[in-house]
Amino acid sequence: MQIKNSRSLNPPERILLGPGPSSVSNRALNALAKPTIGHMDSYFLKAMNETMQMLRYVYQTDNKLTLPMSGTGSAGMETVFVNLIEQGDKVIVCVNGLFGERMVDVANRYGAEVVTVSAPWGEPINPQDVSRALQDNPDSKLVAIVHAETSTGVNQPLKEISEMTHENDALLIADMVTSLGGIPVKVDELDVDIAYSGTQKCLSCPPGLSPVTANTRAEDVLNNRDDDISSWYLDLSMLSQYWGEDRFYHHTAPVNMVYGLHESLLQIVEQGLEECFTKHRVLGGALQKGLESMGFNCLVEKEFRLPQLTTVKVPDEINESKVRERLMQQYSIEIAGGLGDLEGKVWRIGLMGSSCTWRNVVSFLGALKEILIDLDTELPYEDGLEAAADYYKSTAQNDQL
Amino acid sequence: MQIKNSRSLNPPERILLGPGPSSVSNRALNALAKPTIGHMDSYFLKAMNETMQMLRYVYQTDNKLTLPMSGTGSAGMETVFVNLIEQGDKVIVCVNGLFGERMVDVANRYGAEVVTVSAPWGEPINPQDVSRALQDNPDSKLVAIVHAETSTGVNQPLKEISEMTHENDALLIADMVTSLGGIPVKVDELDVDIAYSGTQKCLSCPPGLSPVTANTRAEDVLNNRDDDISSWYLDLSMLSQYWGEDRFYHHTAPVNMVYGLHESLLQIVEQGLEECFTKHRVLGGALQKGLESMGFNCLVEKEFRLPQLTTVKVPDEINESKVRERLMQQYSIEIAGGLGDLEGKVWRIGLMGSSCTWRNVVSFLGALKEILIDLDTELPYEDGLEAAADYYKSTAQNDQL
Numbered sequence: 001m002q003i004k005n006s007r008s009l010n011p012p013e014r015i016l017l018g019p020g021p022s023s024v025s026n027r028a029l030n031a032l033a034k035p036t037i038g039h040m041d042s043y044f045l046k047a048m049n050e051t052m053q054m055l056r057y058v059y060q061t062d063n064k065l066t067l068p069m070s071g072t073g074s075a076g077m078e079t080v081f082v083n084l085i086e087q088g089d090k091v092i093v094c095v096n097g098l099f100g101e102r103m104v105d106v107a108n109r110y111g112a113e114v115v116t117v118s119a120p121w122g123e124p125i126n127p128q129d130v131s132r133a134l135q136d137n138p139d140s141k142l143v144a145i146v147h148a149e150t151s152t153g154v155n156q157p158l159k160e161i162s163e164m165t166h167e168n169d170a171l172l173i174a175d176m177v178t179s180l181g182g183i184p185v186k187v188d189e190l191d192v193d194i195a196y197s198g199t200q201k202c203l204s205c206p207p208g209l210s211p212v213t214a215n216t217r218a219e220d221v222l223n224n225r226d227d228d229i230s231s232w233y234l235d236l237s238m239l240s241q242y243w244g245e246d247r248f249y250h251h252t253a254p255v256n257m258v259y260g261l262h263e264s265l266l267q268i269v270e271q272g273l274e275e276c277f278t279k280h281r282v283l284g285g286a287l288q289k290g291l292e293s294m295g296f297n298c299l300v301e302k303e304f305r306l307p308q309l310t311t312v313k314v315p316d317e318i319n320e321s322k323v324r325e326r327l328m329q330q331y332s333i334e335i336a337g338g339l340g341d342l343e344g345k346v347w348r349i350g351l352m353g354s355s356c357t358w359r360n361v362v363s364f365l366g367a368l369k370e371i372l373i374d375l376d377t378e379l380p381y382e383d384g385l386e387a388a389a390d391y392y393k394s395t396a397q398n399d400q401l
Numbered sequence: 402m403q404i405k406n407s408r409s410l411n412p413p414e415r416i417l418l419g420p421g422p423s424s425v426s427n428r429a430l431n432a433l434a435k436p437t438i439g440h441m442d443s444y445f446l447k448a449m450n451e452t453m454q455m456l457r458y459v460y461q462t463d464n465k466l467t468l469p470m471s472g473t474g475s476a477g478m479e480t481v482f483v484n485l486i487e488q489g490d491k492v493i494v495c496v497n498g499l500f501g502e503r504m505v506d507v508a509n510r511y512g513a514e515v516v517t518v519s520a521p522w523g524e525p526i527n528p529q530d531v532s533r534a535l536q537d538n539p540d541s542k543l544v545a546i547v548h549a550e551t552s553t554g555v556n557q558p559l560k561e562i563s564e565m566t567h568e569n570d571a572l573l574i575a576d577m578v579t580s581l582g583g584i585p586v587k588v589d590e591l592d593v594d595i596a597y598s599g600t601q602k603c604l605s606c607p608p609g610l611s612p613v614t615a616n617t618r619a620e621d622v623l624n625n626r627d628d629d630i631s632s633w634y635l636d637l638s639m640l641s642q643y644w645g646e647d648r649f650y651h652h653t654a655p656v657n658m659v660y661g662l663h664e665s666l667l668q669i670v671e672q673g674l675e676e677c678f679t680k681h682r683v684l685g686g687a688l689q690k691g692l693e694s695m696g697f698n699c700l701v702e703k704e705f706r707l708p709q710l711t712t713v714k715v716p717d718e719i720n721e722s723k724v725r726e727r728l729m730q731q732y733s734i735e736i737a738g739g740l741g742d743l744e745g746k747v748w749r750i751g752l753m754g755s756s757c758t759w760r761n762v763v764s765f766l767g768a769l770k771e772i773l774i775d776l777d778t779e780l781p782y783e784d785g786l787e788a789a790a791d792y793y794k795s796t797a798q799n800d801q802l
C-alpha cells in the first residue's frame with residue numbers, strides 16, 4: 001500500500017471563539033506531553049484523586065461519584081441515560097435546542113418512554129410546562145434538561161424545575177457541557193442529581209473527557225437496577241470501582257488526557273472559581289454590548305443569555321459564511337454558524353475559559369468591523385469596540401478585575 | 402470547598418514493559434501538545450484523512466470504513482458489538498482469556514444469544530471447536546475472537562476460523578488490540594470483517610483512541626439494521642459521515658489525541674511495517690530465550706506465543722509481587738502480574754512499539770537478575786542476558802536489523 005507523503009502535523013495557532021473547543025493554555029498543552037505511565041501506577045492513582053477533587057470544586061459539589069468519563073461530552077450524555085434508564089422508564093426531556101434533541105434520541109435508543117417539553121430555540125424552558133408534564137406523567141423517573149444550550153446560548157434557570165422534579169420523586173439530569181467553569185452550576189445547592197460536561201468548553205482542556213457527577217440519590221438508582229446496563233464501557237458502577245478505593249481495573253484510562261484535565265483544573269483552582277465566573281460575565285457582557293452597538297441583535301433575551309456563548313442574528317444583508325471564512329483566513333479566528341433551523345441565520349461566538357480574554361474581544365470586534373467594511377456592508381453600525389471598552393472598564397472596575 | 406495543595410503533575414519516566422500502555426516516543430508526546438484547533442477546521446479534516454490512510458496501512462486493509470473511535474480499546478470492542486448485534490442475534494464468542502470473557506459480557510448486554518467456544522487460558526482456540534459450534538448453530542450471525550490475548554500472550558491463528566465463518570455466512574470479529582503494529586494482522590488477506598484495536602499497545606500512542614476497521618460485508622449489516630443501534634456515541638454509521646466526505650458533525654473529536662495517533666502512525670510508516678514486525682519478533686524472541694535460560698517457563702507454547710507480550714510462569718519460590726515492586730521502585734520498570742486464575746502465578750512482560758528496544762531487554766533482564774540475587778532466590782538460573790544476546794545477534798544479523 002502506498003502512503004501519501006504524510007508529515008508531522010503543524011496545526012495553525014487559531015483564536016478559538018466558537019462554541020468549543022476553546023483555546024488551550026500552553027500549561028495544559030504541555031501537561032498532555034508529559035511521560036505516559038501505567039493506569040495502575042501509584043503516581044497516576046494520586047493524580048486521579050486530585051483530578052476528582054478539583055472536579056468536585058468546579059461542580060460545586062461534595063458528590064463522591066465525580067469522575068471524568070473516557071469520552072467526549074456526548075459520551076457523558078450517554079453515560080447518564082444508559083446508567084439510569086431501564087426498559088420502559090418514563091423520562092421527561094426538555095428540548096429547546098440541538099442538545100435537548102440529542103437527549104431525546106439517546107433516551108429513546110435505550111428504551112425510555114420519552115415525554116418532551118419544548119420551547120423555541122433561543123428561549124428557556126418554562127418551569128410551568130415541566131410542572132404540567134409532571135402532573136400528566138406522575139410516574140416519570142427522570143427529568144432531563146440542558147443548563148447551557150450550546151446551539152443557542154440560553155442559560156436555563158434550574159431551581160424551580162429541580163424542586164418540582166423532586167416533589168414528584170423524579171431525578172434531575174443536567175447537561176452542563178457549556179456551563180461548567182463558566183457560570184455557577186451549584187450542583188449541590190440546586191440539588192441536581194446527575195450532571196455531565198465536556199472538557200473543551202470553559203475548562204479549556206482539549207476535547208476527549210467528560211466529567212460526570214452523581215449524588216447518592218442517583219447512586220441508589222444505579223445500585224438497584226434490575227438488569228445490567230447495556231453499555232460495558234460507560235458502566236458507572238464498574239468505573240467507580242476503578243476511580244474509587246478498590247482500584248479495580250476496568251479499562252485503560254486515557255492517562256495523558258487526565259494530565260491535561262488536571263492542569264486545566266489547577267489553573268481554575270489557582271484563579272478561583274468566582275473570579276472565573278466574573279471574567280466570563282464581564283467579558284461576555286462587553287462582547288454583547290459591542291455587537292449590539294454595531295447594530296446586531298442577540299438571539300436570546302438578556303435575562304437568559306450566557307456570557308460565555310453569544311448567539312447574534314445575522315441580517316440578510318450579510319453573507320454570514322463569507323464573514324466566518326474571512327475571519328478564519330485573514331485573522332485565524334474561529335467562530336461558528338447556526339445549527340438546524342438557525343443555519344445561515346446566526347453566529348455563535350464563544351468566550352470560554354482560556355479564550356475568554358479582553359484581547360480576544362478586541363481582536364474579534366476589530367476584525368469583524370474590518371471585514372464588514374471590506375465587504376461594503378451597508379449597515380448603520382457604530383464602533384463596537386468603544387461600547388465594549390466602556391462596558392468592560394466600568395464593570396471590571398466594580399468587579400475589581 | 403478546600404482544595405488540597407494540588408500542583409502541576411510531574412510523572413516519573415518509567416520504562417513501560419507491561420501489557421500496555423507502552424512507552425510513548427517524545428515525537429508522539431510532543432504532537433499531543435500542539436495547538437488545539439476546531440474539529441471542523443480544514444487543517445484538522447486533512448489530518449483526519451491522513452490518519453485514516455495510515456490506519457489502513459497498519460491494518461493491512463483497503464477498507465474505507467477505517468477510523469479511530471473516541472474511546473479506549475474497550476470502546477472499540479463495544480463499538481463492533483453494538484453496531485452489529487440486534488436483539489436475539491446468535492453470536493459465537495471464543496474465550497481463552499479475559500478479553501474473550503469481556504466480549505461475552507458486552508455481547509450479552511446488547512441482547513445477543515451467546516454461544517461460547519473455550520480453550521484454557523494460555524492455549525489458542527481450536528478451529529475444530531469453532532467448526533462444531535457453527536455446525537450446531539448454523540444461524541450464527543457473528544464469530545468473535547481475540548487475535549492477541551493480552552491476558553495470556555496467545556497469538557491466535559485466524560485463517561481457518563475465518564474460512565469456516567464465511568462458509569457459514571457469518572461475520573468474523575477480531576480483537577486486534579495487542580496485535581496491531583506488532584505482528585501481521587492482514588485484515589484483507591485473512592478476510593476479517595470487522596476489527597478493533599487500541600492505541601497504547603504496539604502503536605505506542607497514549608491510551609484514548611480505538612482504531613476500528615470494517616469491510617463492505619460488515620457495512621452492509623450496519624446499513625440494513627431493523628432498528629437504531631443502542632449507542633448514539635458509538636454509532637458507526639453516523640461517525641462515518643463525519644470521518645467520510647459528508648463531514649457531518651457528530652461529536653467533538655478528541656483533536657489532540659488524533660495529533661498523537663497521527664505522529665505514532667507516521668513513525669511506523671517511516672520505519673516500515675515489516676521492519677516493525679521483525680523488531681518485535683527478534684527482540685521478543687531474545688527476551689523469551691533469556692528468561693528460559695534463567696529457568697523460567699513461558700505459559701504459551703512457542704508456536705502460539707506473541708513476541709510483543711510474554712507471559713512467564715513464576716515459581717512458588719519467588720514472591721512475584723515483591724519482584725514487580727522492586728522493579729518499579731529501584732528501576733522504574735513496569736511489568737504486570739496475571740489476571741483471573743493467573744493472578745500471582747505469572748508475569749506479563751510487554752515489548753511493544755517504542756518499548757521494544759534491545760536496551761530495554763538488557764535493562765529488564767539485568768534488573769531481574771539483580772533483584773533475584775538480592776532476594777536470595779535459590780533457583781539454579783543461568784545468565785539470561787547472555788542467551789538473549791546470542792539470540793539477538795544471530796537473528797538480527799539474518800534479519801538485517
